[in-house]
Amino acid sequence: MIPYLLRRVAGAVLVLFVLSIVVYAMFYAVPGDPAKLACGPRCNPEQLAQVRDQLRLDDPLPVRYWHFLQGLFVGQDFSTGTSVLHCDAPCFGLSYQNDQQVTELISQRLPVTASLALGAMVLWLILGVGTGLLSALRRGGITERVLTWFTLAGTATPVFIIGLLLLMVFCAQLRWLPFPSYVPLTENPEQWAWNMLLPWTALALIESAKYARLTRSSLLETLADDHIRTFRAYGVSERAIVGRHALRGALPPVIALTALDLGSLFGSAMLTETLFGLPGLGQLLVHSVRTIDLPVVVAVVLVTGAAVVIANIVADLLYAATDRRVTLT
Amino acid sequence: MTSEVLATTQAGAPAPASGARQVWRRLRARKAAVVAGAGLALLVLLALAAPLLSALTGQDPNTYHDDLVDSARGGVPTGTWGGISAEHWLGVEPGTGRDLFIRLAYGARVSLVVAVGATLLQVLIGVIVGIAAGFGSRFVDGLLSHVSDVFIALPMLAFVIALTAVVPADFPRPLLLVLVIALFGWAGTARVVRAQTLSLKKLDFVAAARLGGSGPFRVARRELLPSLAAPVITYSAILLPSNIVAEAALSFLGVGIRPPTPSWGQMLSTATTWFRADPAYVLLPAGLLFLTVLAFTVIGDALRVALDPREASRLGVGRRRTRNANKADNANKVDEAGGASVSARVSGAGAADTADMAGATSAPQKGGPA
Numbered sequence: 001m002i003p004y005l006l007r008r009v010a011g012a013v014l015v016l017f018v019l020s021i022v023v024y025a026m027f028y029a030v031p032g033d034p035a036k037l038a039c040g041p042r043c044n045p046e047q048l049a050q051v052r053d054q055l056r057l058d059d060p061l062p063v064r065y066w067h068f069l070q071g072l073f074v075g076q077d078f079s080t081g082t083s084v085l086h087c088d089a090p091c092f093g094l095s096y097q098n099d100q101q102v103t104e105l106i107s108q109r110l111p112v113t114a115s116l117a118l119g120a121m122v123l124w125l126i127l128g129v130g131t132g133l134l135s136a137l138r139r140g141g142i143t144e145r146v147l148t149w150f151t152l153a154g155t156a157t158p159v160f161i162i163g164l165l166l167l168m169v170f171c172a173q174l175r176w177l178p179f180p181s182y183v184p185l186t187e188n189p190e191q192w193a194w195n196m197l198l199p200w201t202a203l204a205l206i207e208s209a210k211y212a213r214l215t216r217s218s219l220l221e222t223l224a225d226d227h228i229r230t231f232r233a234y235g236v237s238e239r240a241i242v243g244r245h246a247l248r249g250a251l252p253p254v255i256a257l258t259a260l261d262l263g264s265l266f267g268s269a270m271l272t273e274t275l276f277g278l279p280g281l282g283q284l285l286v287h288s289v290r291t292i293d294l295p296v297v298v299a300v301v302l303v304t305g306a307a308v309v310i311a312n313i314v315a316d317l318l319y320a321a322t323d324r325r326v327t328l329t
Numbered sequence: 330m331t332s333e334v335l336a337t338t339q340a341g342a343p344a345p346a347s348g349a350r351q352v353w354r355r356l357r358a359r360k361a362a363v364v365a366g367a368g369l370a371l372l373v374l375l376a377l378a379a380p381l382l383s384a385l386t387g388q389d390p391n392t393y394h395d396d397l398v399d400s401a402r403g404g405v406p407t408g409t410w411g412g413i414s415a416e417h418w419l420g421v422e423p424g425t426g427r428d429l430f431i432r433l434a435y436g437a438r439v440s441l442v443v444a445v446g447a448t449l450l451q452v453l454i455g456v457i458v459g460i461a462a463g464f465g466s467r468f469v470d471g472l473l474s475h476v477s478d479v480f481i482a483l484p485m486l487a488f489v490i491a492l493t494a495v496v497p498a499d500f501p502r503p504l505l506l507v508l509v510i511a512l513f514g515w516a517g518t519a520r521v522v523r524a525q526t527l528s529l530k531k532l533d534f535v536a537a538a539r540l541g542g543s544g545p546f547r548v549a550r551r552e553l554l555p556s557l558a559a560p561v562i563t564y565s566a567i568l569l570p571s572n573i574v575a576e577a578a579l580s581f582l583g584v585g586i587r588p589p590t591p592s593w594g595q596m597l598s599t600a601t602t603w604f605r606a607d608p609a610y611v612l613l614p615a616g617l618l619f620l621t622v623l624a625f626t627v628i629g630d631a632l633r634v635a636l637d638p639r640e641a642s643r644l645g646v647g648r649r650r651t652r653n654a655n656k657a658d659n660a661n662k663v664d665e666a667g668g669a670s671v672s673a674r675v676s677g678a679g680a681a682d683t684a685d686m687a688g689a690t691s692a693p694q695k696g697g698p699a
Contacts, residue, residue: 018479019479022570023491026492026495027491027494027495038415049536093413101597105628146642152623152626152630153619155622155624155626156570156619156622156626157576157619157622158578158581158596158618158622160581160597161597161615161618161619164597164600164601164604164611164615165611165615166609167601167604168604168605172604172605172608194613197410229665264484266484267486267487268484268485268486268487269583270487270490270582271486271578271582272487274582278508283486285487285490285491286490286582286583286584288494289490289491289494289584290583290584291491292494292495294494294495297491297494300487300491301487301491304484304485304487307484308483308484327380
């Protein structure tokens with residue numbers, strides 16, 4: 001167990017290291033002058049030279065990458081001409097747009113994306129596992145047909161279509177819900193949930209299709225196992241078989257997939273966030289791409305990459321914890 | 330002597346039903362697939378005939394009609410249902426008054442070209458990497474498999490969006506979309522092809538070809554590729570609809586197709602500000618995109634079943650079966666597209682299999698649907 005974990009963590013660190021090199025090189029070695037981007041459109045040559053100096057653009061790329069790494073682990077100092085700005089340990093540099101610290105920008109956005117992802121997860125698990133259960137139990141009937149097409153439609157619908165339809169129906173036509181605007185959980189929990197309801201539903205409707213399919217096939221497979229047949233032979237009620245025994249064998253893959261999806265949502269929630277105007281990580285990325293704010297782009301990509309790598313390890317650990325047949329070696 | 334024997338056996342054997350024809354017959358046995366196919370044929374026709382339709386209706390995708398929108402109400406089209414009229418079959422775009430039908434038709438072109446192009450490129454890279462990994466030395470296999478794993482795990486959408494930031498503005502956008510979608514989406518195919526190559530490698534006919542003195546390239550081309558066709562086609566049929574969504578998503582986010590070129594995703598993005606005043610403007614591109622992706626998904630699923638020899642009997646092709654049994658079977662099959670493969674991997678129950686599962690589920694979807 002412990003050696004396994006150490007090996008996985010070492011692998012993850014290696015992957016992230018390689019990723020950081022690739023991402024850094026990809027974004028800073030491209031044509032186009034970062035100094036001009038950082039300095040803005042109305043910038044005289046004098047200011048430009050100062051920015052070049054501040055960003056150490058005259059150093060070769062490997063040296064700049066080294067400074068970037070240093071910033072990540074021990075912090076970095078930026079001279080803004082007259083004063084020196086210190087950027088604390090996990091330092092991704094300064095935004096080209098307003099000289100704000102990128103780390104600060106990201107930590108402001110993280111709670112929004114986390115709210116979205118976690119709330120949606122609760123909904124999609126209820127909806128997806130429920131649907132999967134139902135369709136596995138009622139094989140061949142009209143219920144299964146309807147559920148089958150529901151899951152198919154769910155896979156075929158991009159989230160922004162569902163989201164737009166939800167907005168049209170519940171905000172514009174029925175006026176049951178406010179047009180979403182993010183209210184922090186710590187400020188007003190009720191308003192937070194009320195505003196997040198539509199984004200959660202949109203995301204959950206899409207994701208639940210995948211979970212319904214996985215639950216269904218996993219459950220059908222478990223139901224065909226020998227030990228279930230033995231339970232049946234002993235006369236255990238169908239309800240107890242499914243609810244207590246089969247579901248237990250069928251859920252580990254669902255749990256593992258949940259962990260993976262939560263990890264990747266940090267990097268892929270931008271559609272939901274953009275549509276509903278939620279100031280999360282994805283929206284930050286889209287915005288910084290439009291304004292070519294390279295330090296922010298690099299930081300968000302690295303953070304989302306890290307989320308995925310960590311989620312992968314967590315998923316494997318959860319899988320082993322929930323399924324006794326799996327041993328981590 | 331040997332060649333004579335070969336010649337006679339070939340001549341004497343009854344002509345086997347061609348594989349393609351059999352697949353075609355199986356596809357036609359599924360009503361959903363036939364309907365989806367007809368719908369897609371219409372869509373392709375619409376895309377191909379866009380300039381023709383433009384000439385026929387006398388409308389241009391980029392001509393503004395200020396007289397057709399009510400500037401007093403912020404640019405809502407005059408008339409019912411988004412300004413439907415004899416000249417403008419599906420009404421006009423709010424704000425600009427551009428003809429919606431022609432813009433949708435040209436949008437179909439963009440959508441299909443980008444999705445098909447990206448899928449072809451993904452499959453090409455995937456097949457080359459997959460065969461190289463499955464057929465190469467241990468070192469090559471290890472390296473390529475690790476690279477594929479990393480690519481599968483990455484949040485693809487984030488990378489694609491980030492990449493569009495650093496590409497020069499004058500680079501043609503549809504080509505850029507094809508390249509970035511393919512660059513971050515080949516790994517799933519590579520994994521499938523590698524697994525298939527590994528199992529094919531052990532079979533006698535491949536061993537025979539190698540013993541017969543064929544080099545690795547010849548074996549790959551003559552022996553492996555034909556056998557890889559079925560899984561690769563099945564997998565590309567899953568990739569295609571998800572690439573359509575990817576293009577729409579990128580254009581929706583404003584980092585894909587640039588105006589004034591019409592694209593469905595971009596229309597939906599504009600529609601976010603108009604859904605109160607002009608619902609038709611949301612429903613038309615949304616409906617078209619939804620139906621397109623749904624049709625491709627249904628066809629892809631039908632193809633998967635039709636190409637899988639184990640499934641053939643369940644379809645009841647060429648057998649006498651009651652209509653009802655047939656129906657129930659079809660219903661059962663629709664939803665197993667991703668589910669079955671996932672559970673097959675997961676039930677292998679090794680720890681590493683969880684990572685496989687991530688690939689099986691997320692690779693075709695590519696973080697797109699969130």
